[in-house]
Amino acid sequence: MTPSGTLGIAVAGVGRIGRMHARIIAEQISEARLVGVYDISPDVSRDVASNLGVDAAASIDELLASPDVDALAICTATSTHSELIIRAAAAGKAVFCEKPVSLSLGEVDEAIAAVDAAGVPFMVGFNRRFDPGHAAVRRAVHTGEIGEVTIARITSRDPSPPPIEYVRVSGGIWVDMLIHDFDMANFIVGSPVVQVWAQGGALFDAGIREAGDFDTAVAVLTHESGAITTIDASRMAVYGYDQRVEALGTKGMALSDNKRVNNAQVYREDASQLAPLQYFFLERYADSYRIEWQAFADYVLGGGPSPVSGAEGRAPIVLAMAAALSAKEARPVRLEEIG
């Protein structure tokens, strides 16, 4: 806890991702201070609170009632997001919400309407936008350095499949996993998507197949500008978390390559070896999470447009729905079909 932090932030939901956010707020953002945590499990709540030197709230209402809480970070289960956004906005709190805002577009729209009506700052947690490498690709596009984008290419592969219990409630690979990539396509290309072609397969994980989901997925997005984005995603890349982004333009190409655990190389008679890729998102995207919170603090304290607005948070949900429909019906889906 840094006493100089003027922005008091409470975190609702301190499972794996919420706990990480709470620690970053407590330790790495000098303008912010962590002022409380809540979790549906009192044990989890007490443990995190004790570790980070703050109070464990008995309820979210308690957090919302506290004058110390300037902003609420919503890291609870997806199904609770929209209601919490609405309650926090009604309490006049700035709101940070983990992605996705909701799996129901109606709820998304209600939540956005609520923060708009309350006039409170609102930001959606698409952290990959804040990765320095990916952000450099966007910069190369948006400054015109590589001209008009014609093709974007996103590779997104997890090191290993999540527990099947998680898969069953995840909403499916399109909304659970590719939602990040759909957001990345919007972020990089900067032209709205008008059509989605998507197809998936359950090629190696029998549990995922039985759950009716895919372990392998490909999507082709057509942007209004004519640019085409290809996405390939897998629930399993045994060599580590593979996260690459690339844009081809009329004046050049920009790419963001993978990160390794270190820059050592060992050359032996039979092979030259590189260090492995960073294992998963907590390591690979550590920088992005810190920069994301810095952006939130700057936004709430300094004003200006949201770093990731409600509309920007909504767009990839629509894309995920279109992708699911395309994969199901084996036909391209126009975005206007979804809403």
Added chain:
Amino acid sequence: MTPSGTLGIAVAGVGRIGRMHARIIAEQISEARLVGVYDISPDVSRDVASNLGVDAAASIDELLASPDVDALAICTATSTHSELIIRAAAAGKAVFCEKPVSLSLGEVDEAIAAVDAAGVPFMVGFNRRFDPGHAAVRRAVHTGEIGEVTIARITSRDPSPPPIEYVRVSGGIWVDMLIHDFDMANFIVGSPVVQVWAQGGALFDAGIREAGDFDTAVAVLTHESGAITTIDASRMAVYGYDQRVEALGTKGMALSDNKRVNNAQVYREDASQLAPLQYFFLERYADSYRIEWQAFADYVLGGGPSPVSGAEGRAPIVLAMAAALSAKEARPVRLEEIG
């Protein structure tokens, strides 16, 4: 000309690609010797013949009648391929044919039938199979080193568009450019394609748009095994010839990266620069062409299966047709629709 070369090869059609083949045969393949060239333009024919120290034949018939000619390399216009294959086979010559064999499947089948009936060796010039990097990717797949392939990814971008006169007679981007990538998908994944989704755009070249062709193209191939290949292609990558191939499998990933003109790097205050990519196919794939001719010589002299058989040469033509249909009708096309 190396006197020790026992396999006499004549080249029909010595424009840019045929001239290159003739020079490789004459200078780099110790088992082969160049024994004659022919071109529809007598000036071109004489020039190449004089440069390489062989005779310029007055006609293809003259080449086919010569006992010095053991094999004919067909590098003439695509429309003449199938007829020349049939004539060469009838003359008992081994046949190397540049891709594509024909734009008509009927002609392709007639040509294959002719070489089969004559029992002469036959190989189609898909040179990229012989690139050491791409071949290493295939090896990683076919030895099982990376397990079962789930996703393959091919990037194929020319440095700049060809003359519009060429585009108009090229047969379109699918058969002219992606045919190599369709063959690469078959080569790498090793499971036949059952469905194609393809879409293109004329995003930066008005001449190509007016000619009804695409300058930008994406294809998604579904293999019988369930594996999915994505291909992205562009007629223009201003940074040079971009040729990348990648396969993700259940036990690992293999990729073949671009080649640069040299391995120098210059670091200055503002940027660290790498040498540019090798400019185009004559440089980038120089190794592959040499290895291709070595494979042809070994095959004709030593027997065994064709390095690129008629069936393997036919398959990407079918894919190109399926892709063209998919792009036209904006729907996935099953291969059995094509034939």
Added chain:
Amino acid sequence: MTPSGTLGIAVAGVGRIGRMHARIIAEQISEARLVGVYDISPDVSRDVASNLGVDAAASIDELLASPDVDALAICTATSTHSELIIRAAAAGKAVFCEKPVSLSLGEVDEAIAAVDAAGVPFMVGFNRRFDPGHAAVRRAVHTGEIGEVTIARITSRDPSPPPIEYVRVSGGIWVDMLIHDFDMANFIVGSPVVQVWAQGGALFDAGIREAGDFDTAVAVLTHESGAITTIDASRMAVYGYDQRVEALGTKGMALSDNKRVNNAQVYREDASQLAPLQYFFLERYADSYRIEWQAFADYVLGGGPSPVSGAEGRAPIVLAMAAALSAKEARPVRLEEIG
């Protein structure tokens, strides 16, 4: 400040490097807590204390008298190090001392004797040992993976020269800058150095030349095993902080390459650009500082040998003296000449 931190650490001297250490202790080491800071400048002291939520001590005696202080981190001017080590040891505190322990070998020996007599934990701040890439090179050597080392190679270049006022009191390039590289040679090769050849030049900085120092330096170390280490160092690499380490052995080679600010690449017609190197030590070695403090906490709390012992902290000082003598007299210097 994490309440769970059981090891109370105070920092004496909170200029650039001490302030960084204090922040790491306060925020990133869960077993430790920052319990006080002191600086010769009361303003600096108060500023850091306020930022990190601790008290600014009025004197080092106050820190040493406090029961909350389990360990003292000495980050003051080099000339004060040995005396502070002795006082802290007398007070029964564990001691972390920034490098170099002293520019006088007599003082170094007195300080080491004091901590030995008091039986307090003692560690010298050679942070580069904790860099994950450099540590991987050492691991490749010490596990035998690359056999017996025959050649080590260290490149060490600062982005730009320090202020000339700093150069004048720095002790010269050998002790100010190469001391890290001398330690790295010992760390990687693992065999004591028996001879030093060193030569320097003032090639681009007139102020450094007038101050009688070098801006460019090369050293060749001969190890007892016969292995040879070459070091090249420069006060100026306009492209960024260049830190590379390499070991050639009889069974292979290991190297630790530079780190860039991100993994983006931009390819344009004229050049393919990489992101710049990380600018200087605060960025490049951020991981190493954190891991260094973790190692200190583990050592003090868990026992075992010091991660960087007094003897290990002394060795590179001897090498710097030998290098200075070699460069002055233009002859190889045996280590036994120095002491």
Added chain:
Amino acid sequence: MTPSGTLGIAVAGVGRIGRMHARIIAEQISEARLVGVYDISPDVSRDVASNLGVDAAASIDELLASPDVDALAICTATSTHSELIIRAAAAGKAVFCEKPVSLSLGEVDEAIAAVDAAGVPFMVGFNRRFDPGHAAVRRAVHTGEIGEVTIARITSRDPSPPPIEYVRVSGGIWVDMLIHDFDMANFIVGSPVVQVWAQGGALFDAGIREAGDFDTAVAVLTHESGAITTIDASRMAVYGYDQRVEALGTKGMALSDNKRVNNAQVYREDASQLAPLQYFFLERYADSYRIEWQAFADYVLGGGPSPVSGAEGRAPIVLAMAAALSAKEARPVRLEEIG
């Protein structure tokens, strides 16, 4: 053999390196033609001649008497070089001589005087100057792109030691192996060397130790400009032929990195592997040999200064002698001591 080659070149000495030169002349240099070979072994001579379609001369006199021979490539044993240069010059032939010209400076000077007196073109075979990567480093220096050079760094490691019989007559590691690196230092830095510090060790090869030679060697060269070059060399790098060149200047840095057999990478759970380095000089420097012969042909046919003059061929011999003396006497050696 290309009939259009106007420059007739004969090769004297067609062991491994001479045979390679003969093949390049015969096949890859359109302005040149191979017009004869000679070897002290008639069998070797006949074999190469038959392979390349030329006559095997019965003596070097026969080659020198032939009007078809415009230039003589001297690839015989080093001890015969100077006499052959003198005889070829007397016969009015252009001369290409493999490095080193001689192990005796007196003979070197006589040979240079002879070609000067005869006014015939003369070039020494320091092929690494023609490597595209190394040449790019020189270009970055000589265009001023990276400012004034302060440090150069050369790594030169063979994959495995030569037969001990070869080592015994090789003249020692300084003249046999580092002569290339001494030339590279001159080539890159462009300022004459004034002092050498050298030291070696026989660390892993007992046969080399018994022969009184080194298997490991380091040299530090001081240039007139003040720039310092470090060279590290080994008779054994089990991971392949390691050839790196680097120059640090006041405005930047340029390096030439190793080349691999292909650009494939295979990522598996335990490691990400790169393809091995190109094995040895015939593969690694294949481009350089071709470009070298092109430069020779352009020089003889087109005039201008020699691509590698007699003085440039002499300089690294002096450096090798200085290095041997420095290593023997364990002191820096000024070049004027050698002559």
